[in-house]
Amino acid sequence: MHSPSHSFDVIILGAGAAGLFCAITAGQRGKRVLLLDHADQAGAKILISGGGRCNFTNTGVQPERFLSQNRNFARSALVRYTAKDFVALVEKHRIAYHEKTLGQLFCDGSSRQIVAMLLAEAEAAQVDLRLNHRVTDVSRNDAYVVETDKGSFTAPALVLATGGLSIPKMGATGLSHQIAGRFGLAVTETRPGLVPLTFGADDLALMQPISGVSLEVVAKREKRAFREAMLFTHRGLSGPAILQISSYWRPGEPLSIDLMPDEDAGAWLIARKRERPKAAVHTILGERLPQRLAVGLVETMLAPLVPPGAIMHGMSDKALNKIAMVLKQFTVTPSGTEGYAKAEVTLGGVDTEALSSRTMETKEVPGLFVIGEAVDVTGWLGGYNFQWAWSSGWCAGQAI
Numbered sequence: 001m002h003s004p005s006h007s008f009d010v011i012i013l014g015a016g017a018a019g020l021f022c023a024i025t026a027g028q029r030g031k032r033v034l035l036l037d038h039a040d041q042a043g044a045k046i047l048i049s050g051g052g053r054c055n056f057t058n059t060g061v062q063p064e065r066f067l068s069q070n071r072n073f074a075r076s077a078l079v080r081y082t083a084k085d086f087v088a089l090v091e092k093h094r095i096a097y098h099e100k101t102l103g104q105l106f107c108d109g110s111s112r113q114i115v116a117m118l119l120a121e122a123e124a125a126q127v128d129l130r131l132n133h134r135v136t137d138v139s140r141n142d143a144y145v146v147e148t149d150k151g152s153f154t155a156p157a158l159v160l161a162t163g164g165l166s167i168p169k170m171g172a173t174g175l176s177h178q179i180a181g182r183f184g185l186a187v188t189e190t191r192p193g194l195v196p197l198t199f200g201a202d203d204l205a206l207m208q209p210i211s212g213v214s215l216e217v218v219a220k221r222e223k224r225a226f227r228e229a230m231l232f233t234h235r236g237l238s239g240p241a242i243l244q245i246s247s248y249w250r251p252g253e254p255l256s257i258d259l260m261p262d263e264d265a266g267a268w269l270i271a272r273k274r275e276r277p278k279a280a281v282h283t284i285l286g287e288r289l290p291q292r293l294a295v296g297l298v299e300t301m302l303a304p305l306v307p308p309g310a311i312m313h314g315m316s317d318k319a320l321n322k323i324a325m326v327l328k329q330f331t332v333t334p335s336g337t338e339g340y341a342k343a344e345v346t347l348g349g350v351d352t353e354a355l356s357s358r359t360m361e362t363k364e365v366p367g368l369f370v371i372g373e374a375v376d377v378t379g380w381l382g383g384y385n386f387q388w389a390w391s392s393g394w395c396a397g398q399a400i
């Protein structure tokens, strides 16, 4: 995959999911593609994704499952290169996969298989992949000129695919946002998404001692609701339900969490009082909740309602209904998030106003494309972000 040339049809900055896919697509069309990355390996985030098994797409992809200032922007790309298209590629490479839950497709084996597949496709498409290249400047005269610590390269087309700001330890930078800004494109407000939430001392009095406990909940913020697992941590809350709702949460806002989905908690508690009048309140709660959570709740948030050592018989129906309210609408206000260090994605990015939704090319700057997480399009947890990377990369690769 090496060519001595410094002149190409297209230079793609960032050999992550979107950059690789764009490079493959353009290369297959006979374009001379240079794919540059400052890291020493391509697709590093793919390798660590999905707990090492890469949740590479989702069978339920639909534009409503992506956040963006322009809710319709992702539609065209997602329809032009679909989850089924990517699954067909995975099958062509004989990579075994399975649906884990909620349409999420994972490798049976390892994420390495997805990276190997992409590298094999890139090699077949004669993509010139160059790692360990630090980009020092980008300019445009007749063509785009990319200066690096290992020489300068030119091409009539430039693709910004360096992703978002999440996990700086892995080499995430705001390079695409900076270059976009230099070419006059707007960048919407960026913030961590799919990220654990942190809490102040009052809430941590419950959460910290039961760190490690998880249960299925419905996490809600206004009209959004996610029914998945929630995990108590040292610093607050995590788990898929919390990561999902975190993308819709803004500082200062409360979240409402249903700790007993599907259960009419009031009716259930009153029935249990009749059936087991001598049982301790926390013992009964422990029938539906993890025992440590039941004890923790009784000692903290439910303490004003449940005297120490209270048994069911001693509780009025009114008090049981109040307990039920707390369980069904457990309301907490996060103090913040764990930030980019722990966020799976970056919300916001290059403003879609500036881009063609069909090609990802900027409307005002010919030959300049932006794809993947660098764009103001962010998917739900569950393979949606990789699908956006494949779809947007494919569209740009077709148009170059």
Ligand SMILES: Cc1cc2nc3c(=O)[nH]c(=O)nc-3n(C[C@H](O)[C@H](O)[C@H](O)COP(=O)(O)OP(=O)(O)OC[C@H]3O[C@@H](n4cnc5c(N)ncnc54)[C@H](O)[C@@H]3O)c2cc1C
Pocket (backbone or CB within 6 Å): 013, 014, 015, 016, 017, 018, 019, 036, 037, 038, 039, 041, 042, 043, 044, 045, 046, 048, 049, 050, 051, 054, 055, 056, 057, 133, 134, 135, 161, 162, 163, 164, 166, 167, 170, 171, 172, 173, 174, 175, 343, 344, 345, 371, 372, 373, 374, 382, 383, 384, 385, 386, 387, 389
């Ligand atoms: C822990 C974790 C697990 C995840 N799991 C999943 C999952 O299972 N399913 C899913 O759909 N999504 C998952 N995601 C999200 C997904 O990884 C990203 O949305 C996706 O990788 C974005 O693709 P991208 O190509 O736009 O950016 P990236 O894949 O981040 O690639 C950007 C590339 O640009 C390079 N780069 C950055 N700055 C520079 C620079 N200044 N100069 C040169 N190169 C640069 C980087 O080295 C990198 O190779 C996960 C994210 C994390 C952090």
